[in-house]
Amino acid sequence: QKEVEQNSGPLSVPEGAIASLNCTYSDRGSQSFFWYRQYSGKSPELIMFIYSNGDKEDGRFTAQLNKASQYVSLLIRDSQPSDSATYLCAVNMEMDSSYKLIFGSGTRLLVRP
């Protein structure tokens, strides 16, 4: 079983809609969770992190965390064509006696004008 799982997509939404991106993780002890955006050919850019159960909002982005279900999501409100990118979920996991970020394979988001 992969440690961090994401649907590869593409997830296609019309401009102005809400895009919902989901991620599950295997390690119940994980404490912090990150969403990165990656445009094609570019490096990942940190857009949000969350460590408490519930919602965390930052502008058009809302991260949601449910540790009991081992589930993290990212909502993008009022989606814009410029939001079209791959969204990577990363989990700070203890592996081999230290904490490191474990990434999912990413979900590709397409926002249709």
Next chain:
Amino acid sequence: DTGVSQDPRHKITKRGQNVTFRCDPISEHNRLYWYRQTLGQGPEFLTYFQNEAQLEKSRLLSDRFSAERPKGSFSTLEIQRTEQGDSAMYLCASSSGVSPYNEQFFGPGTRLTVL
């Protein structure tokens, strides 16, 4: 520019050659990470430094790979006797080590093509 920088941005080499990449982290960050990313995958952890000490090295990393951070500032990643399977984006990230949440900031990456 106070972000993470990497050099070179692109490297094309022939199989069997050695290559070296450089990473300059955000100046106040004491933690530095190297990742490798191939098409359609998320970044894969390679190694990690806290100051000048290399604290972790992935079991996936062969002996052909070596990394240094001699003065706790910039880091280099060397790949000896490159193979076509080494073709990937090599990413460097840094974090402050003060926050317990380990948010990491990435550089622009070095894209390696091995012919």
